[in-house]
Amino acid sequence: MRTDFDFTPYRRSTVGFDHLFDLLEKSQRNETSDGYPAFDIVREADDRFRITLAVPGFKPDDIEIVAQQNQLTVTGKPAEEDAKSTYLHRGIARRAFERRFQLADYIEVGSATFADGLLAIELNRVIPEAMKPRKIEIGNNAEPRRIGSSKEKALESA
Numbered sequence: 001m002r003t004d005f006d007f008t009p010y011r012r013s014t015v016g017f018d019h020l021f022d023l024l025e026k027s028q029r030n031e032t033s034d035g036y037p038a039f040d041i042v043r044e045a046d047d048r049f050r051i052t053l054a055v056p057g058f059k060p061d062d063i064e065i066v067a068q069q070n071q072l073t074v075t076g077k078p079a080e081e082d083a084k085s086t087y088l089h090r091g092i093a094r095r096a097f098e099r100r101f102q103l104a105d106y107i108e109v110g111s112a113t114f115a116d117g118l119l120a121i122e123l124n125r126v127i128p129e130a131m132k133p134r135k136i137e138i139g140n141n142a143e144p145r146r147i148g149s150s151k152e153k154a155l156e157s158a
Helices: 008-012 018-030 150-157
Strands: 038-044 048-054 063-068 073-078 096-101 107-115 118-127
Touching: 038 096, 063 107, 073 118
Parallel strands: none
Antiparallel strands: 038 048, 048 118, 063 073, 073 096, 107 118
8 A cells, every 4th residue: 555645736737835834744754653652533512532442561650741843742661671571571662762743833832641541631712812803893873983093083182
Protein backbone atom coordinates (compact mmCIF):
# COMPACT_ATOMS: atom_id res chain seq x y z
CA MET A 1 0.00 0.00 0.00
CA ARG A 2 1.36 3.39 -0.96
CA THR A 3 1.59 5.80 1.98
CA ASP A 4 3.05 8.91 0.37
CA PHE A 5 1.12 11.46 -1.64
CA ASP A 6 2.44 14.08 -4.06
CA PHE A 7 0.85 17.49 -3.48
CA THR A 8 2.66 19.19 -6.40
CA PRO A 9 -0.36 19.33 -8.76
CA TYR A 10 -2.44 20.96 -6.03
CA ARG A 11 0.28 23.50 -5.24
CA ARG A 12 0.28 24.66 -8.87
CA SER A 13 -3.46 25.25 -9.02
CA THR A 14 -4.04 26.93 -5.64
CA VAL A 15 -2.99 30.22 -4.11
CA GLY A 16 -2.47 30.80 -0.40
CA PHE A 17 -2.58 27.19 0.73
CA ASP A 18 1.20 26.70 1.02
CA HIS A 19 1.03 26.45 4.82
CA LEU A 20 -1.59 23.70 4.61
CA PHE A 21 0.40 21.63 2.14
CA ASP A 22 3.57 22.10 4.21
CA LEU A 23 1.74 20.73 7.26
CA LEU A 24 0.43 17.74 5.31
CA GLU A 25 3.85 16.90 3.89
CA LYS A 26 5.52 17.37 7.27
CA SER A 27 3.02 15.06 8.96
CA GLN A 28 3.73 12.37 6.36
CA ARG A 29 7.47 12.58 7.06
CA ASN A 30 7.04 12.53 10.85
CA GLU A 31 4.73 9.52 10.98
CA THR A 32 6.28 6.70 12.96
CA SER A 33 5.92 3.33 11.33
CA ASP A 34 5.64 1.28 14.53
CA GLY A 35 2.68 3.20 15.98
CA TYR A 36 4.12 3.26 19.50
CA PRO A 37 2.62 4.31 21.80
CA ALA A 38 -0.97 3.69 20.80
CA PHE A 39 -3.28 6.70 21.15
CA ASP A 40 -6.89 7.83 20.79
CA ILE A 41 -8.19 11.27 19.86
CA VAL A 42 -11.69 12.02 21.14
CA ARG A 43 -13.93 15.02 20.45
CA GLU A 44 -15.71 15.69 23.74
CA ALA A 45 -17.54 18.82 22.53
CA ASP A 46 -17.38 21.20 19.57
CA ASP A 47 -14.39 22.97 21.11
CA ARG A 48 -12.91 20.32 23.45
CA PHE A 49 -10.72 17.34 22.55
CA ARG A 50 -8.77 14.70 24.44
CA ILE A 51 -5.70 12.74 23.37
CA THR A 52 -5.14 9.53 25.33
CA LEU A 53 -1.86 7.64 25.04
CA ALA A 54 -1.34 4.10 26.34
CA VAL A 55 1.98 4.18 28.22
CA PRO A 56 2.08 1.11 30.47
CA GLY A 57 5.12 0.81 32.69
CA PHE A 58 5.83 4.54 32.64
CA LYS A 59 5.50 6.92 35.57
CA PRO A 60 4.46 10.58 35.23
CA ASP A 61 8.09 11.60 35.93
CA ASP A 62 9.24 9.60 32.86
CA ILE A 63 7.02 11.59 30.47
CA GLU A 64 7.43 15.13 29.16
CA ILE A 65 4.72 17.11 27.35
CA VAL A 66 5.72 20.20 25.37
CA ALA A 67 3.33 22.48 23.47
CA GLN A 68 5.12 24.83 21.10
CA GLN A 69 3.42 26.88 18.41
CA ASN A 70 0.99 24.49 16.70
CA GLN A 71 2.69 21.28 17.75
CA LEU A 72 2.30 19.04 20.78
CA THR A 73 5.19 16.70 21.56
CA VAL A 74 4.96 13.86 24.07
CA THR A 75 8.29 12.25 24.97
CA GLY A 76 8.80 9.24 27.21
CA LYS A 77 12.11 8.02 28.60
CA PRO A 78 11.84 5.04 30.94
CA ALA A 79 13.73 5.22 34.21
CA GLU A 80 16.65 2.91 34.87
CA GLU A 81 15.57 -0.59 35.79
CA ASP A 82 16.66 -2.72 38.67
CA ALA A 83 19.52 -4.90 37.45
CA LYS A 84 18.49 -7.65 39.90
CA SER A 85 15.43 -8.60 37.82
CA THR A 86 15.77 -11.23 35.11
CA TYR A 87 12.93 -11.34 32.59
CA LEU A 88 11.92 -14.66 31.09
CA HIS A 89 9.49 -12.89 28.76
CA ARG A 90 9.09 -9.15 28.17
CA GLY A 91 5.72 -8.38 26.56
CA ILE A 92 5.16 -4.85 27.88
CA ALA A 93 7.08 -2.39 25.74
CA ARG A 94 9.00 0.16 27.83
CA ARG A 95 11.11 1.87 25.25
CA ALA A 96 11.72 5.56 24.72
CA PHE A 97 9.28 7.30 22.41
CA GLU A 98 8.41 10.64 20.91
CA ARG A 99 4.95 11.29 19.52
CA ARG A 100 4.10 14.56 17.75
CA PHE A 101 0.65 15.99 17.09
CA GLN A 102 -0.03 18.94 14.78
CA LEU A 103 -2.57 21.26 16.38
CA ALA A 104 -4.94 23.49 14.46
CA ASP A 105 -5.01 27.24 15.00
CA TYR A 106 -6.46 28.39 18.32
CA ILE A 107 -6.05 24.95 19.96
CA GLU A 108 -4.54 25.24 23.43
CA VAL A 109 -3.32 22.45 25.67
CA GLY A 110 -5.35 22.48 28.88
CA SER A 111 -4.24 19.85 31.37
CA ALA A 112 -2.79 16.36 31.50
CA THR A 113 -3.67 13.48 33.79
CA PHE A 114 -2.06 10.08 34.28
CA ALA A 115 -3.95 7.06 35.62
CA ASP A 116 -3.79 3.29 35.06
CA GLY A 117 -1.07 3.55 32.41
CA LEU A 118 -3.07 6.06 30.34
CA LEU A 119 -1.93 9.63 29.75
CA ALA A 120 -4.85 11.95 28.93
CA ILE A 121 -4.18 15.42 27.49
CA GLU A 122 -7.06 17.89 27.34
CA LEU A 123 -7.20 20.32 24.40
CA ASN A 124 -9.44 23.37 24.05
CA ARG A 125 -10.27 25.51 21.04
CA VAL A 126 -10.07 29.12 22.22
CA ILE A 127 -11.19 31.53 19.54
CA PRO A 128 -10.08 35.14 20.11
CA GLU A 129 -12.86 37.70 20.62
CA ALA A 130 -11.87 39.47 17.40
CA MET A 131 -12.56 36.28 15.42
CA LYS A 132 -15.98 35.54 16.97
CA PRO A 133 -19.11 36.73 15.18
CA ARG A 134 -20.70 39.78 16.71
CA LYS A 135 -24.07 41.36 16.20
CA ILE A 136 -24.08 44.88 14.74
CA GLU A 137 -26.99 47.07 15.77
CA ILE A 138 -28.76 49.01 13.08
CA GLY A 139 -29.57 52.56 14.11
CA ASN A 140 -32.77 54.32 13.06
CA ASN A 141 -31.16 57.77 12.78
CA ALA A 142 -31.58 59.54 9.48
CA GLU A 143 -28.09 60.99 9.82
CA PRO A 144 -25.18 58.59 9.43
CA ARG A 145 -22.94 58.44 12.48
CA ARG A 146 -19.30 59.15 12.00
CA ILE A 147 -16.92 56.71 13.61
CA GLY A 148 -13.74 58.44 14.67
CA SER A 149 -10.73 57.92 16.85
CA SER A 150 -10.58 58.92 20.50
CA LYS A 151 -8.44 61.97 19.57
CA GLU A 152 -11.19 63.34 17.32
CA LYS A 153 -13.80 62.83 20.05
CA ALA A 154 -11.60 64.63 22.57
CA LEU A 155 -11.17 67.58 20.20
CA GLU A 156 -14.92 67.79 19.53
CA SER A 157 -15.77 67.82 23.23
CA ALA A 158 -13.17 70.54 24.00
